[in-house]
Amino acid sequence: MKRKAKLFVLLLIGMLVLSACSFTQPVEDSTGKTGSLSNSDKISFSREIFPRIDGSTATIPLSEGIVMRLLKTTEEETKSFIVHNKTHSAYVNLIEGNVDIIFVTEPSSEELQLAEDKGIELEVVPVVKDAFVFLVNTQNPVNSLKLQEIKEIYQGKITNWKEVGGEDIEIIPYQRPKNSGSQTIMENVVMKDLEIMDAPTEFKPEDMGELIERVAGYDNSEKALGYSVYYYASTMYTKDTIKLIGVDGVKPDKETIKNNSYPLSSAYYAVLRKDETSDSSARLLLEWLLSDEGQEVAQESGYIPVK
Structure with a gap:
C-alpha cells in the first residue's frame, strides 16, 4: 500500500512539472x-x-x-x-x-x-x-507620383511641381535626420544606391510629427513633399490638411499594403x-x-x- 502511495505521489509530481513547463514548449504547425x-x-x-x-x-x-x-x-x-x-x-x-x-x-x-x-x-x-508613404498638402493637385519621379526629386533633378503634373511652383522636399526610422527606409527602400541631395536643417525636422505639421501648414500649401510610415500618418498623427499620394498610380491603404500591390510596402x-x-x-x-x-x-x- 505504501508502495502504491509512493508511486502515486511521484506520478503527481511528474504531471505538475510537465504542466509548469507547458508554456515554454514549442508546438508544431501544419507545415512542421x-x-x-x-x-x-x-x-x-x-x-x-x-x-x-x-x-x-x-x-x-x-x-x-x-x-x-x-x-x-x-x-x-x-x-x-x-x-x-x-x-x-x-x-x-x-x-x-x-x-x-x-x-x-x-x-x-x-x-x-x-x-x-x-x-x-x-x-x-x-x-x-506597414508601408512607406509620401504626403502633400491638400491644396496640392498632385495625387500620385511615379517612383522614378520621387527619386529624381530627392536627387535634386526635379525641382518644380509643374514637371510632375502640378502647379508652376517650387518643390520643398522634406527629409528626416540620419538614422531616424523613416530616413533609413527612404535610403534603403526608395533611393537604394542613389544619393539623396543634401538639405538644410530646417528641411530635416527631428520629429516625424513635426514633418507632418510642416507639410500640413498653410505657408507650405502646394510646395511641400514629405514622407512617413503609413500607420503613423494615417492613425497616430492625422491632419485634415494633408493627403497620402499614390506611387506608380497605387494609393496606400490597408488593402493595397496587405496584398502588396502598393510598391513601397515595408x-x-x-x-x-x-x-x-x-x-x-x-x-x-x-x-x-x-x-x-x-x-x-x-x-x-x-x-x-x-x-
Missing part, C-alpha cells in the same frame, strides 16, 4: 514548423520577468497592446510601463544590453556597424506590415540580440507575437498582420 502556444493563459509573464521593451514612436500602440493582453494592465498602467526612445536610441539600447527586444524599422548601416563593433549580432524579424520588426537563449522572455514574447493571438492583438492595435 515550430511556434509558440497561442493561448496567453499559458504565458506566465509578470512585470518582474517581462522583457524590457523599446522602439519607434510608431510602434508604441503595438507594445501597449501586447502589455495590456499579457499583463492584464489598465490603459493608464500600461502607458506608464511602456517607454519608447525612438528608433536609433532603441537600437543603441539593445546593442548595449539596456533592453531585451525592440519594435522598430529595419536597422541602418550605421546601426549594423555599431552592433558589429560591439561584437553583437542582431536578429531582425518582421512582426507587422514592415515593423522585432529585433533582439541573436545570443538570446531559446527560453528567454524576449524570445517567448516574439514567439507569442507571431502566434494567432499575438497577430490578433497587433490587428486590434491598428496594424496589418504579417500572417
Whole structure:
C-alpha cells in the first residue's frame, strides 16, 4: 500500500512539472514548423520577468497592446510601463544590453556597424506590415507620383511641381535626420544606391510629427513633399490638411499594403540580440507575437498582420 502511495505521489509530481513547463514548449504547425502556444493563459509573464521593451514612436500602440493582453494592465498602467526612445536610441539600447527586444524599422548601416563593433549580432524579424508613404498638402493637385519621379526629386533633378503634373511652383522636399526610422527606409527602400541631395536643417525636422505639421501648414500649401510610415500618418498623427499620394498610380491603404500591390510596402520588426537563449522572455514574447493571438492583438492595435 505504501508502495502504491509512493508511486502515486511521484506520478503527481511528474504531471505538475510537465504542466509548469507547458508554456515554454514549442508546438508544431501544419507545415512542421515550430511556434509558440497561442493561448496567453499559458504565458506566465509578470512585470518582474517581462522583457524590457523599446522602439519607434510608431510602434508604441503595438507594445501597449501586447502589455495590456499579457499583463492584464489598465490603459493608464500600461502607458506608464511602456517607454519608447525612438528608433536609433532603441537600437543603441539593445546593442548595449539596456533592453531585451525592440519594435522598430529595419536597422541602418550605421546601426549594423555599431552592433558589429560591439561584437553583437542582431536578429531582425518582421512582426507587422506597414508601408512607406509620401504626403502633400491638400491644396496640392498632385495625387500620385511615379517612383522614378520621387527619386529624381530627392536627387535634386526635379525641382518644380509643374514637371510632375502640378502647379508652376517650387518643390520643398522634406527629409528626416540620419538614422531616424523613416530616413533609413527612404535610403534603403526608395533611393537604394542613389544619393539623396543634401538639405538644410530646417528641411530635416527631428520629429516625424513635426514633418507632418510642416507639410500640413498653410505657408507650405502646394510646395511641400514629405514622407512617413503609413500607420503613423494615417492613425497616430492625422491632419485634415494633408493627403497620402499614390506611387506608380497605387494609393496606400490597408488593402493595397496587405496584398502588396502598393510598391513601397515595408514592415515593423522585432529585433533582439541573436545570443538570446531559446527560453528567454524576449524570445517567448516574439514567439507569442507571431502566434494567432499575438497577430490578433497587433490587428486590434491598428496594424496589418504579417500572417
